[in-house]
Amino acid sequence: MQKFGGSSVADAESIKRVARRVLATKQQGHEVVVVISAMGDTTDELMDLALQVSPMPAPRELDMLLTSGERMSAALLAMAIGDLGATARSFTGSQAGVITTGTHGNARIIDITPGRIESALDEGDVVIVAGFQGVSQDTKDITTLGRGASDTTAVALAAALGAEFCEIYTDVDGVYTADPRIVPSARQIPEISYEEMLEMAACGAKILHLRCVEYARRETVPVHVRSSFSDKAGTWVKDLTDRQGPLMEQALISGVAHDRGEAKITITGVPDRIGEAARIFQTIAAQEVNIDMIVQNVSHVDTSRTDISFTLPKTDGREAVQALQAIQEEVGFEDLLYNDQIGKVSVIGVGMRSHPGVTARFFSALAEADVNIEMISTSEIRISVVVDAERVDAAVRAAHTAFGLDAESEAVVYAGTGR
């Protein structure tokens, strides 16, 4: 099972390069299934186009539009492989048996019925599947699985077909201790546990789609993240519960992740009464918005009022603000502030379980780099802070250095626009 991301198939020449790579694997005697993303920034461009036609495109039609990007690259790759003398057949997600829920734009895979893939493989074909898409079990409409979800298609198919592992080919040599576009001294990680990769992905490291890692962990599919531009060994994401060596020798922090996709809502002057917070968050939940960090201040003694801040995906910002404005009178809060110029920076590592002082070191590094912390949240293996959007890069670099992660050599970024 091999998956090639958008930057690996950005133009005709790259598609031919990928075709040669796929064929080489086939010639080693393997049955090959390839999951492919849309070329370069196609998905973003289709999205821009949709917004030019309609300010709020109908979700069903948006999915019809966006899935065409992956169909294009799948068909083109099949042609290129054909020209090299092998037979290849491309399939849409629906044809490949990717059955999903009906939520357009963020559908979940509920079943894979890979009958057509299996028969094509039996006939000796290379199978190419358009990533990031499926078909709704109920409505039979075409769905998409969320931005960056071709990774998830690949791991789901790998599990369904009983593949030994899943290769994710991208534009960097593997998973690094931080995004190499921001930290050139980031270090490549030879292997990382599902657990840590899950936190990295959840904290915005877009090298792997979050649900892909969830799927891989649940089905125990080892994932090899590597570059399609080199032959170097990449990063193995796998079960490391039997990791050798005493805990003390493990790195304290395995990586620093950042996320610019969230916004912050602050509700000021909320009456400090039982049930008000519940009412606010019920309103948000009714919009099916997932909130992330929450902070409630101690209420002012003289007013008995408090401020509540929380973060949420930028894409849900408008709906959440409108819903909250609608209950302003009822709840009786004073003001609603919306700020999308923020970023979240997280340090992640199972090593911090057994080491106190990680928080102190992280926060000192931020202070020295002149970064102001706006919000904080922690889990057993992660500490996250919200900072001003303009200070994200500085914060990531400071944390990376403070935890001794800097490498001597510079990380290579082969392609892509980082969009």
Ligand code: ADP
């Ligand atoms: P693809 O098109 O192959 O799916 P993506 O752009 O989705 O590629 O993901 C690869 C990018 O992820 C890299 O180019 C890099 O900028 C970014 N990235 C973020 N965090 C990390 C990390 N910790 N390690 C490696 N890459 C990272």
Ligand code: ASP
């Ligand atoms: N093309 C889709 C996107 O950009 C899916 C993917 O690349 O994984 O979100």
Ligand code: MG
């Ligand atoms: Mg990706």
